[in-house]
Amino acid sequence: MTTPDADGLLAEQLLRLTRRVHRIQKRHLEQRGLGITPAQSRLLRTLAHYGSPPRMADLAERLEVVPRAVTTLVDGLEASGKVRRVPDPSNRRVIRIEVTDEGRAALQELRGARRSAAEEILAPLSDEQREVLGGLLDTLVDGMPRLERHC
Known part of the structure; x- marks a missing residue:
């Protein structure tokens, strides 16, 4: 059994890794010149x-955000032509969001x-270490409540 200090250290390492992953992904997005924020990327995915x-x-429920946040993200993606709002065929008062060809x-x-x-982040690990890490991450994700798995 681990100690509270060891668990706290693991939590801090996970948070640091998460921040690093976000920074690296943001840099790779910027290098490709897509003009998409990480939040817009998540919505599009x-x-x-x-x-x-x-x-x-x-979308708001799946992303676990308030509807207003989704509206802002969709507005940006629609302005760049990546999504469009379409009326629901069975109820024209309902608006749905669809991905465009762009x-x-x-x-x-x-x-x-x-x-x-991912290649940049995992570069220091051997194939064996990557396999072990994948198994550990599966264990952590499988142990999460269902709602938290949609990120």
Whole structure:
């Protein structure tokens, strides 16, 4: 069993790693000139997982943010042509968000940026260490409540 001090140290290391991952991903996004913020990137990636265009409320729930935050993100992505608002075919008062062709192209670039960032972050690890880390991360993620897994 670990001590509270050891758990606190692990928590601090995880937070430092998370901040580093975000910085590196942001740099890789900027290098590709997509003009997408990390939050917009997350929304675009989340949209890609839906089989049909979701409502703003669905996105807010999935991203665990207030609806107003989703509106701001969608406004930015719509202005750049990566998403569009479309009326729901069964209820025209409901607006859904769909990814455009330009948004799908941006998603491909985002995947490349994330892959490059991952390669940079994992470079110090051997293949064996990466496998162990993957197993540990799976254990942590599988132990999380379902709502927290959508990041």
